[in-house]
Amino acid sequence: MTQTPNRPVTPVLDRVKIPADMKRLSDAELRRLADELRAETISAVSETGGHLGAGLGVVEMTVALHAVFDTPRDRVIWDVSHQSYPHKILTGRRDRIRTLRQKDGLSGFTKRSESPYDPFGAAHSSTSISAALGLSVARDLGGRGLEGESVGDCIAVIGDGAMSAGMAYEAMNNAGHLGKRLIVILNDNEMSIAPPVGAMSSYLSRLYAGAPFQEFKALAKGAVSFLPPPFQEGAKRAKDVFKHMTIGGTLFEELGFSYIGPIDGHDMEQMLSVLRTVKARADGPVLIHAITRKGKGYGPAEEASDKGHATAKFDVVSGKQSKAKSNAPSYTSVFSESLIKAAEKDDKIVAVTAAMPDGTGLARFMDRYASRCFDVGIAEQHAVTFAAGLAAGGMKPFCAIYSTFLQRGYDQVVHDVAIQRLPVRFAIDRAGLVGADGATHAGSFDVGFMANLPGMVVMAAADEAELARMVVTAAAHDEGPIAFRFPRGEGVGVEIPPEAQPLEIGKGRIVQEGSRVALLSFGTRLSEAVKAAEALSARGITPTIADARFAKPLDREMILKLAADHEALITLEEGAVGGFGSHVAQLLSDEGVFDHGLKFRSMVLPDIFIDQASPADMYETARLSARHIEEKVLSVLGVEVMGKRA
Ligand SMILES: Cc1ncc(C[n+]2csc(CCOP(=O)(O)OP(=O)(O)O)c2C)c(N)n1
Numbered sequence: 267m268t269q270t271p272n273r274p275v276t277p278v279l280d281r282v283k284i285p286a287d288m289k290r291l292s293d294a295e296l297r298r299l300a301d302e303l304r305a306e307t308i309s310a311v312s313e314t315g316g317h318l319g320a321g322l323g324v325v326e327m328t329v330a331l332h333a334v335f336d337t338p339r340d341r342v343i344w345d346v347s348h349q350s351y352p353h354k355i356l357t358g359r360r361d362r363i364r365t366l367r368q369k370d371g372l373s374g375f376t377k378r379s380e381s382p383y384d385p386f387g388a389a390h391s392s393t394s395i396s397a398a399l400g401l402s403v404a405r406d407l408g409g410r411g412l413e414g415e416s417v418g419d420c421i422a423v424i425g426d427g428a429m430s431a432g433m434a435y436e437a438m439n440n441a442g443h444l445g446k447r448l449i450v451i452l453n454d455n456e457m458s459i460a461p462p463v464g465a466m467s468s469y470l471s472r473l474y475a476g477a478p479f480q481e482f483k484a485l486a487k488g489a490v491s492f493l494p495p496p497f498q499e500g501a502k503r504a505k506d507v508f509k510h511m512t513i514g515g516t517l518f519e520e521l522g523f524s525y526i527g528p529i530d531g532h533d534m535e536q537m538l539s540v541l542r543t544v545k546a547r548a549d550g551p552v553l554i555h556a557i558t559r560k561g562k563g564y565g566p567a568e569e570a571s572d573k574g575h576a577t578a579k580f581d582v583v584s585g586k587q588s589k590a591k592s593n594a595p596s597y598t599s600v601f602s603e604s605l606i607k608a609a610e611k612d613d614k615i616v617a618v619t620a621a622m623p624d625g626t627g628l629a630r631f632m633d634r635y636a637s638r639c640f641d642v643g644i645a646e647q648h649a650v651t652f653a654a655g656l657a658a659g660g661m662k663p664f665c666a667i668y669s670t671f672l673q674r675g676y677d678q679v680v681h682d683v684a685i686q687r688l689p690v691r692f693a694i695d696r697a698g699l700v701g702a703d704g705a706t707h708a709g710s711f712d713v714g715f716m717a718n719l720p721g722m723v724v725m726a727a728a729d730e731a732e733l734a735r736m737v738v739t740a741a742a743h744d745e746g747p748i749a750f751r752f753p754r755g756e757g758v759g760v761e762i763p764p765e766a767q768p769l770e771i772g773k774g775r776i777v778q779e780g781s782r783v784a785l786l787s788f789g790t791r792l793s794e795a796v797k798a799a800e801a802l803s804a805r806g807i808t809p810t811i812a813d814a815r816f817a818k819p820l821d822r823e824m825i826l827k828l829a830a831d832h833e834a835l836i837t838l839e840e841g842a843v844g845g846f847g848s849h850v851a852q853l854l855s856d857e858g859v860f861d862h863g864l865k866f867r868s869m870v871l872p873d874i875f876i877d878q879a880s881p882a883d884m885y886e887t888a889r890l891s892a893r894h895i896e897e898k899v900l901s902v903l904g905v906e907v908m909g910k911r912a
Pocket residue numbers: 320323346348349389390391424425426427428429455457458459560620621622644645646671674
């Protein structure tokens with residue numbers, strides 16, 4: 267037998283094609299299966315890159331869940347679902363696990379269309395309890411799945427980080443009230459992407475630190491019979507130790523859940539025993555508090571500051587990641603450096619992140635100005651209104667949130683910020699297509715949902731120097747809210763001026779003068795427009811190229827002049843319909859420009875959710891690369907290419 271290098275030897279796992287195959291395994295074999303599953307996960311992610319640490323932390327839990335419950339009839343809903351790779355391996359997708367996060371491969375998250383074992387898709391956090399509750403209620407009302415299949419137990423697995431979001435409490439509040447049979451596993455690894463923050467995180471740690479106290483609590487409430495015998499013993503001992511303590515219920519019990527824990531989420535015997543008991547006995551909402559370690563079982567992940575949360579491809583033996591070299595700084599780092607510079611001169615500048623200090627670059631700001639930087643946990647709604655409060659109190663808050671996660675705080679943007687004209691500065695990172703995380707993380711909608719708000723200023727950086735200027739522009743803008751968007755990844759390599767100057771609000775710039783057709787770009791598609799223009803020059807076409815800088819307020823004067831001076835006007839943006847191009851079309855329509863025969867085209871993201879792929883492939887799908895701009899110009903001008911109209 268030949269063995270593929272880097273592939274672990276997995277005799278037990280090889281016998282498991284789907285979870286039903288696990289029913290034949292003894293508990294000892296299930297323990298062995300967990301070891302092999304962990305090795306297979308490490309091996310696969312070493313080839314694909316992706317979310318590693320969270321999956322390694324739930325290997326035993328994944329095995330125990332599929333061994334005890336009857337999936338897919340019983341529904342396991344993984345919160346965020348970045349920890350679902352071991353689940354994918356056990357649920358008929360092992361043969362494709364090395365296509366994770368690639369074009370036409372497996373998604374890095376659970377996805378209903380991918381497998382019947384993924385009953386609910388996710389990637390944004392803290393949705394699992396609501397979804398599991400909805401499924402439980404549907405089941406009790408006699409509902410069947412969309413394919414007519416019956417629904418069994420519904421189990422939400424949610425992390426301690428995800429437990430910081432309001433939505434999890436909204437769901438528990440409702441679940442406790444309804445009293446339906448529902449199982450929640452709190453996977454507490456004392457980590458979010460960064461170390462978790464907040465009073466709730468401290469509370470969970472106290473529950474964990476006081477484990478015997480919890481056993482005593484269960485006994486005191488008569489709930490100990492719910493637990494398997496080893497826990498009943500522990501509880502009796504705990505009663506002696508803690509008999510003089512006055513105790514209240516855990517928060518979860520107050521919300522109407524039976525609380526079981528803390529248990530060791532890596533101890534297969536405990537996991538199996540607790541899940542079997544809960545399966546046999548639960549008659550309402552139950553919360554199992556499992557303590558695990560993010561990155562468990564792989565040294566380089568366990569030792570990493572993010573516990574191997576996300577990784578590039580790596581060498582399994584050394585743990586060394588293969589990172590592509592770049593000649594330009596990332597947009598995120600330009601934002602971060604520019605903000606630090608601005609904060610040096612203005613002590614009113616403060617910064618807010620919702621659990622993404624590294625991703626947004628605010629970790630560096632925090633190192634420098636700890637008291638002026640706030641990680642509020644996964645709580646985008648709160649982050650926005652908290653920033654609004656900071657602004658109302660006279661500070662200059664920069665609320666740094668990925669485009670996709672800002673969607674969750676939208677009512678707060680409208681109601682708390684925009685209507686009150688509070689000068690919150692929104693730094694919208696990951697605006698546009700993001701690659702391997704796919705549709706759930708694409709920043710497609712922010713221009714649409716920000717630029718339609720009265721009084722909101724909306725900018726997009728065309729390159730890193732422009733981004734530096736937008737940071738100082740935002741810092742200086744006290745009249746109302748302002749937002750600037752920039753994409754994932756590296757800049758284009760332009761020089762960043764040491765002292766960036768603010769932009770005039772609502773003023774764009776002409777990058778290249780030309781004739782016949784004007785390319786009006788909003789954001790980083792500008793460099794593609796320049797490339798397209800170079801290609802077009804071979805055909806004797808020299809487009810005018812303009813950088814709009816602002817989607818709101820529009821540079822009316824510049825746009826109307828472009829329209830007047832050219833036969834055709836094409837807008838470009840990395841965003842969905844309803845964004846910059848729509849605002850330009852509205853202006854042209856309002857001003858009657860179309861009545862005079864202007865040819866107008868708007869290049870936007872297509873009306874589909876684009877699955878994971880490389881950014882280059884995604885731009886192909888979106889038809890937003892230089893080649894597509896060139897084709898659009900030729901077609902709008904009616905130029906024939908190889909005997910055909912373009
Ligand atoms: C609404 C939302 N905000 C932010 C994120 C980014 N994010 C993904 S995983 C994660 C940490 C989750 O921590 P936890 O729930 O404890 O899971 P763990 O990774 O520790 O297993 C964060 C902040 C997200 N996915 N969704």
